[in-house]
Amino acid sequence: MRSYSSRKRILVTGGAGFLGSHLCERLIARGDSVLCVDNFFTGTKDNLAPLLTNPHFELVRHDVTFPLYVEVDEIYNLACPASPIHYQYDPVQTTKTSVHGAINMLGLAKRVKAKILQASTSEVYGDPKVHPQTEGYWGHVNPIGFRSCYDEGKRCAETLFFDYRRQHGLRIKVARIFNTYGPRMHPNDGRVVSNFIVQALAGEPITIYGEGSQTRSFCYVDDLIDGFLKLMDTPDDFTGPVNLGNPNEFTIRQLAEQVIKLTGSNSKLEFKPLPSDDPLQRQPDISLAKEKLDWAPSIRLEQGLVKTIDYFRKMLDSAVTGTL
Numbered sequence: 001m002r003s004y005s006s007r008k009r010i011l012v013t014g015g016a017g018f019l020g021s022h023l024c025e026r027l028i029a030r031g032d033s034v035l036c037v038d039n040f041f042t043g044t045k046d047n048l049a050p051l052l053t054n055p056h057f058e059l060v061r062h063d064v065t066f067p068l069y070v071e072v073d074e075i076y077n078l079a080c081p082a083s084p085i086h087y088q089y090d091p092v093q094t095t096k097t098s099v100h101g102a103i104n105m106l107g108l109a110k111r112v113k114a115k116i117l118q119a120s121t122s123e124v125y126g127d128p129k130v131h132p133q134t135e136g137y138w139g140h141v142n143p144i145g146f147r148s149c150y151d152e153g154k155r156c157a158e159t160l161f162f163d164y165r166r167q168h169g170l171r172i173k174v175a176r177i178f179n180t181y182g183p184r185m186h187p188n189d190g191r192v193v194s195n196f197i198v199q200a201l202a203g204e205p206i207t208i209y210g211e212g213s214q215t216r217s218f219c220y221v222d223d224l225i226d227g228f229l230k231l232m233d234t235p236d237d238f239t240g241p242v243n244l245g246n247p248n249e250f251t252i253r254q255l256a257e258q259v260i261k262l263t264g265s266n267s268k269l270e271f272k273p274l275p276s277d278d279p280l281q282r283q284p285d286i287s288l289a290k291e292k293l294d295w296a297p298s299i300r301l302e303q304g305l306v307k308t309i310d311y312f313r314k315m316l317d318s319a320v321t322g323t324l
């Protein structure tokens with residue numbers, strides 16, 4: 001726990017979402033003072049319920065596409081819908097959130113001399129031609145497709161971060177996050193882990209897009225938040241971008257089979273068309289994170305899935321009994 005004098009004032013944008021709520025919880029637990037701003041597009045107050053009565057936690061409804069005037073020491077910029085169905089719902093707003101949001105938060109960081117961390121994404125590599133992906137790879141991204149609002153928005157945000165550093169000397173950190181899962185994922189956000197678990201628990205068919213041979217590497221949320229905190233604490237001359245993710249790669253079909261096994265479900269596999277621009281493979285090279293952050297994920301997929309299944313089981317049970 002920090003003492004009164006060392007308590008930092010930390011802004012978390014998108015703090016009511018999946019990753020943001022876990023981050024706020026960890027920052028409060030270690031004794032920091034947290035200001036969470038969110039427009040509640042995909043996040044909810046429920047995700048922050050245990051923090052709402054904490055005197056060191058403040059929640060403000062705010063859209064990061066508009067300027068924000070507050071006094072803080074550090075900023076974690078997470079505001080942006082992350083699941084394809086959510087970011088494709090209003091693609092113009094998605095690009096604005098990434099680009100105008102970055103400009104506003106960088107402007108704030110410049111004014112108050114705060115250190116700022118950007119939640120970037122493995123999507124900056126697009127459908128990669130280099131495998132596993134290292135930070136030096138520039139990517140293979142369609143600039144005009146359905147995923148572009150997200151991919152190009154995040155790429156432009158990275159550009160802005162580096163230009164603010166070169167032009168204004170800002171202290172920046174850029175994390176490229178690979179698929180992360182865990183409790184508090186939105187049950188209807190269409191992401192593969194939440195979809196498969198909810199379908200398995202309901203005994204519905206598990207929807208595999210394509211043949212299920214595409215791969216992803218899944219990181220449990222607690223590991224990812226450790227990486228965020230370590231990255232923010234690196235010396236000022238380390239900016240990233242740095243990959244944060246679990247290098248253990250699985251096919252989507254393997255994930256479906258694992259979820260069926262762990263839930264004890266009778267669900268069958270149902271094959272559906274592959275969405276356009278869906279990356280065929282994705283696996284982070286985390287050598288840089290190991291070297292600079294002394295970080296590597298420690299939670300195996302099976303362990304993380306058990307915790308996530310437990311969360312969704314309770315959520316679905318309370319929805320049935322009306323206690324939700």
Ligand code: NAD
Nearest residue numbers: 014016017018019039040041042043063064079080082180
């Ligand atoms: P999420 O959708 O649960 O959280 C995003 C939060 O941002 C939500 O609370 C939402 O209401 C808020 N938000 C959206 N637009 C906003 C705006 N204009 N102003 C203020 N708040 C806004 O998603 P998540 O999985 O928690 O992702 C958090 C961040 O991490 C995102 O920036 C995402 O791109 C990045 N990321 C996540 C993953 C992952 O696997 N979870 C992977 C790569 C990158």
Ligand code: UDP
Nearest residue numbers: 084190191192193195207208209214252278
């Ligand atoms: N996917 C799937 N069934 C689903 C949801 C997703 O087969 O019900 C696939 C999707 O086509 C992609 C992978 O799972 O190949 C990961 O999808 P997600 O939306 O979770 O993340 P992203 O594609 O952004 O990595």
